[in-house]
Amino acid sequence: MRPKACSQACANASQVLPDTMDFVVTTLLNALTLISILMLVGLGLAISFGLMNVTNLAHGEFVTVGAFAVYFVQSVGGSFWLGLAAAPIAGAVVGCILEFAIIRHLYSRPVSTVLATWGVSLILQQGLELTFGLGAKPVTPPIEGTFDLFFTVYPAYRLILIAIAMLTLLGVVLLISRTSFGLDIRTVIQNREMAEGVGINTRRTYAIAFTFGAAIAGLAGGLVAPLAIVLPQMGVNYLANAFFVVIVGGVGSIGGLVAGSVFVGGLTSVLNYQISPSLAQAIVLLAAIVAVRLRPNGLFNGASR
Amino acid sequence: MSDVLLQAENVGIRFGGLQALEGLNLTVRDRELCCIIGPNGAGKSTFLNLLTGTLRPTSGSVRFLGHDIAGLPLHRIARLGIARKFQIPSVFPSLSVEDNLKVARWGTSSPVRPVGELLDLVALGSRAATLAGELAHGQKQWLEIGMALAIEPRLLLLDEPTAGMTPQETLATAQMLLRLKGEFSIVAVEHDIRFVRALNCETLVLHQGRRLRSGPFHDIEADEMVRDVYLGRR
Amino acid sequence: MIARDRNWLLIFAVCAALAVVYPFIADGYQLTVIRDALIFGLFAASLDFFWGRTGILCFGHAAFFGIGGYIMALVTLNDAIPLGSLLGILGAIAGAAFVAAIIGYFLFFGGIRGSYFTIVTLAMGVICQQAAVSWSSVTGGDSGLIGIPPIAFDLGEIHVDLSQDLPSYIFVASIVAVVVLVLWSLSRGRWGTVLTAIQDNEVRAAALGHNAPLRLLVTFVLSAAIAGLAGALYVCMAGLVAPDLSGLLLSTEVIVWVAVGGRGTLLGPVLGAIAIQRAQQTISSFNPSLWPLLLGCVFVVIVFVLPDGILSIYARLKSLFKGRRQAQ
Numbered sequence: 001m002r003p004k005a006c007s008q009a010c011a012n013a014s015q016v017l018p019d020t021m022d023f024v025v026t027t028l029l030n031a032l033t034l035i036s037i038l039m040l041v042g043l044g045l046a047i048s049f050g051l052m053n054v055t056n057l058a059h060g061e062f063v064t065v066g067a068f069a070v071y072f073v074q075s076v077g078g079s080f081w082l083g084l085a086a087a088p089i090a091g092a093v094v095g096c097i098l099e100f101a102i103i104r105h106l107y108s109r110p111v112s113t114v115l116a117t118w119g120v121s122l123i124l125q126q127g128l129e130l131t132f133g134l135g136a137k138p139v140t141p142p143i144e145g146t147f148d149l150f151f152t153v154y155p156a157y158r159l160i161l162i163a164i165a166m167l168t169l170l171g172v173v174l175l176i177s178r179t180s181f182g183l184d185i186r187t188v189i190q191n192r193e194m195a196e197g198v199g200i201n202t203r204r205t206y207a208i209a210f211t212f213g214a215a216i217a218g219l220a221g222g223l224v225a226p227l228a229i230v231l232p233q234m235g236v237n238y239l240a241n242a243f244f245v246v247i248v249g250g251v252g253s254i255g256g257l258v259a260g261s262v263f264v265g266g267l268t269s270v271l272n273y274q275i276s277p278s279l280a281q282a283i284v285l286l287a288a289i290v291a292v293r294l295r296p297n298g299l300f301n302g303a304s305r
Numbered sequence: 306m307s308d309v310l311l312q313a314e315n316v317g318i319r320f321g322g323l324q325a326l327e328g329l330n331l332t333v334r335d336r337e338l339c340c341i342i343g344p345n346g347a348g349k350s351t352f353l354n355l356l357t358g359t360l361r362p363t364s365g366s367v368r369f370l371g372h373d374i375a376g377l378p379l380h381r382i383a384r385l386g387i388a389r390k391f392q393i394p395s396v397f398p399s400l401s402v403e404d405n406l407k408v409a410r411w412g413t414s415s416p417v418r419p420v421g422e423l424l425d426l427v428a429l430g431s432r433a434a435t436l437a438g439e440l441a442h443g444q445k446q447w448l449e450i451g452m453a454l455a456i457e458p459r460l461l462l463l464d465e466p467t468a469g470m471t472p473q474e475t476l477a478t479a480q481m482l483l484r485l486k487g488e489f490s491i492v493a494v495e496h497d498i499r500f501v502r503a504l505n506c507e508t509l510v511l512h513q514g515r516r517l518r519s520g521p522f523h524d525i526e527a528d529e530m531v532r533d534v535y536l537g538r539r
Numbered sequence: 540m541i542a543r544d545r546n547w548l549l550i551f552a553v554c555a556a557l558a559v560v561y562p563f564i565a566d567g568y569q570l571t572v573i574r575d576a577l578i579f580g581l582f583a584a585s586l587d588f589f590w591g592r593t594g595i596l597c598f599g600h601a602a603f604f605g606i607g608g609y610i611m612a613l614v615t616l617n618d619a620i621p622l623g624s625l626l627g628i629l630g631a632i633a634g635a636a637f638v639a640a641i642i643g644y645f646l647f648f649g650g651i652r653g654s655y656f657t658i659v660t661l662a663m664g665v666i667c668q669q670a671a672v673s674w675s676s677v678t679g680g681d682s683g684l685i686g687i688p689p690i691a692f693d694l695g696e697i698h699v700d701l702s703q704d705l706p707s708y709i710f711v712a713s714i715v716a717v718v719v720l721v722l723w724s725l726s727r728g729r730w731g732t733v734l735t736a737i738q739d740n741e742v743r744a745a746a747l748g749h750n751a752p753l754r755l756l757v758t759f760v761l762s763a764a765i766a767g768l769a770g771a772l773y774v775c776m777a778g779l780v781a782p783d784l785s786g787l788l789l790s791t792e793v794i795v796w797v798a799v800g801g802r803g804t805l806l807g808p809v810l811g812a813i814a815i816q817r818a819q820q821t822i823s824s825f826n827p828s829l830w831p832l833l834l835g836c837v838f839v840v841i842v843f844v845l846p847d848g849i850l851s852i853y854a855r856l857k858s859l860f861k862g863r864r865q866a867q
Contacts (some may be wrong), residue, residue, distance in 0.1 A: 019661075045651055051655070053654075083859070103778055110654055111596055112846065114657055114839065115798065115838050116838060116839050118598075118791065118835075119836065119837070120835065120839065120840055122831050122832065123832060123835035123836065124832050125835075126835065159593035184561060202739075236665060238785065240658075240661060240781065243659075243662065247655060276673050276674075277673065278666060278669035278673040279673075279674075281666050282670060285662050285663065288659075289645045290645060292651060294649075307558075378745070378750075380748050380751070381748045381750055382746075383746055383747055388747075392745075395740050396743070397743065397744075398734065398739055399739055400735055408732060408736040408744065408747065408749070409747045411733060411749070412749050452747060455747075456747055456748055482735070488786075528672055
């Protein structure tokens with residue numbers, strides 16, 4: 001038996017501790033959710049913007065299309081999981097058409113690529129609005145309820161989202177480092193002419209890599225659909241943030257992608273607790289600009305100027 | 306020693322594990338002409354980048370008029386009086402020849418030579434209104450020399466000024482430089498031996514990042530070791 | 540070169556003459572329509588001065604238009620501030636220039652060009668619109684601010700009162716004419732030539748002693764300042780300010796005006812703005828969501844069919860005929 005005074009003090013301490021722990025863990029998990037999504041969206045952008053030097057302003061629409069795929073499947077009676085399977089396919093189809101019809105003709109004209117992909121982005125947004133009508137689309141998560149994490153209770157679906165995102169990223173890392181297609185991609189990135197010289201079809205490799213990035217972004221859209229407001233215009237926020245990820249993290253490595261996502265996602269989540277979302281966004285933008293000024297090659301590529 | 310313009314002392318640079326240059330010395334006096342030669346990969350361009358402050362040496366020092374210029378922004382270096390002709394002819398293709406020279410003159414606070422004189426100096430008087438992008442390769446090289454002259458440099462660094470030129474153009478370029486000799490210092494990096502012979506000046510021979518020989522060109526040309534590694538038996 | 544300058548001045552003179560004659564044939568409403576279109580033309584010219592001369596695309600130019608508009612609205616709606624209209628315009632110009640200076644400093648001196656610049660300015664536009672919506676205690680939120688008075692001030696002997704249609708039209712048309720003329724002489728003179736050189740080969744320009752980042756920054760700030768001026772003029776004429784004025788759609792539209800009118804011509808974007816707004820009003824009257832759809836198609840068509848704008852059709856036809864004649 002302990003003295004009474006101590007047990008009182010202990011009780012107080014243990015009450016303060018769980019509250020802060022609760023806050024810390026919740027914030028961390030919120031940040032992790034956002035970071036996961038940013039990594040998935042940023043991956044495709046790191047491929048197209050970072051490696052192929054294509055500025056695709058329609059990248060946000062891959063996310064939108066993925067979210068709408070889940071909505072559509074659910075609205076005709078399908079399950080969330082079926083919708084989530086359809087999301088990357090929808091992203092891939094749109095990405096493939098975009099690459100085939102527009103981007104491959106403009107590899108040498110960067111400003112034209114910006115304008116054309118923005119045009120496609122507008123067409124897709126309005127196309128979705130004309131097809132599905134105005135207003136936000138409801139998407140229900142596959143699992144309601146929370147999961148007890150000892151320090152805090154946390155929505156179960158968000159934990160699933162984080163897990164799927166991490167697994168996907170792991171899969172991509174394995175794909176790029178272990179398969180022959182991954183080797184092709186790495187070769188093309190390092191030296192396009194040399195790759196052509198050794199018989200790699202660079203055009204096809206670009207197309208597949210681009211489509212692949214679109215599919216991952218579509219998957220991100222599907223995953224985020226139950227948490228986000230599903231609108232035809234939802235893509236632009238993901239577009240801007242994903243570009244920050246790539247710019248801050250630097251291009252050419254998964255490490256850069258992770259660093260950029262942690263920077264943008266972490267900062268946004270922490271700031272969102274304190275101030276209004278738009279001010280938080282502005283601060284993230286400023287921080288990203290300053291980071292680029294200080295480390296032009298990205299946070300992860302250690303070489304500073 | 307007050308007329309020393311550029312002094313490199315015991316300069317070396319290391320890229321990662323590779324010692325690209327080691328123990329190089331070069332003194333350029335005011336209004337002096339000198340050449341740096343060496344086979345491909347000898348480190349000539351790297352050395353030039355060290356001299357212009359584009360790269361910072363990992364050992365030794367480079368001083369221009371007694372100042373360390375490594376890492377200064379490019380336009381500040383230009384304003385100190387260092388002009389550079391790049392290896393790949395880099396003119397402004399969408400501006401006319403005349404405008405190219407004008408832009409160069411505007412770069413300095415006190416241009417002296419009028420555009421007309423510059424045009425004549427580099428033998429482009431008849432092409433003033435032509436877009437620089439439409440010039441022949443040799444003419445682009447000359448235009449670039451003209452642009453470097455326009456900023457009234459104290460030191461002109463030329464990176465392979467005759468690359469891609471016909472033998473006639475090479476000689477014409479050498480004569481152009483000899484005419485300018487005495488107005489300011491010139492350092493030319495070259496591997497065309499006819500050009501260096503025509504200039505016949507102090508010469509530094511690089512080989513594998515080190516000094517092989519240095520001295521007047523006729524001594525260099527007679528040197529057995531230089532003949533072996535560079536001039537070859539051709 | 541000389542012939543091109545003469546042609547430009549000729550077209551400018553024709554447009555100016557049309558602008559002078561127009562009040563005699565148009566009624567008050569038509570006059571205000573053209574007046575508002577001219578303000579957007581000024582906005583387009585401001586973007587063209589930067590994009591056309593540097594080749595760097597700013598994808599959030601409406602942010603500066605919106606900043607100018609909101610500052611103008613806040614200053615003129617505050618009764619405590621004397622000479623509201625005049626100070627409002629100055630404040631609008633200064634505010635837009637200030638934001639451009641901060642963003643531009645970090646980007647240009649950080650070596651950011653091309654696509655990276657486009658992306659960051661895109662994000663800037665998104666954030667400005669969000670800020671206008673969510674900072675509702677100052678900006679009035681989604682519905683914006685209404686009741687902004689027309690420009691009116693007394694400055695010694697000069698009495699300016701733009702509450703009537705004709706004076707406001709004359710005021711706007713004169714400002715547009717003067718600004719376009721000034722920008723044109725800047726861009727064909729020393730300033731513009733050096734900018735073209737920087738666009739061609741920035742390293743070379745720097746090696747000749749030009750401080751390229753500084754020059755790009757000043758150009759960007761000037762461009763933003765004029766966009767701010769356009770925003771200030773617009774809210775006074777319209778009487779209201781809303782988040783749309785700093786939004787992505789307007790940023791997009793101004794790019795189309797410049798691209799269709801002809802990048803780098805300054806006059807083309809003004810004409811493009813007038814013509815396209817005309818089309819927009821007609822099309823939006825059928826179905827409002829048809830316009831962005833069409834805008835998207837215009838982007839794609841411009842890129843593939845008319846990369847140099849509508850005015851280039853004339854040049855193309857000319858070279859086509861020339862080619863025929865030579866072939867014969």
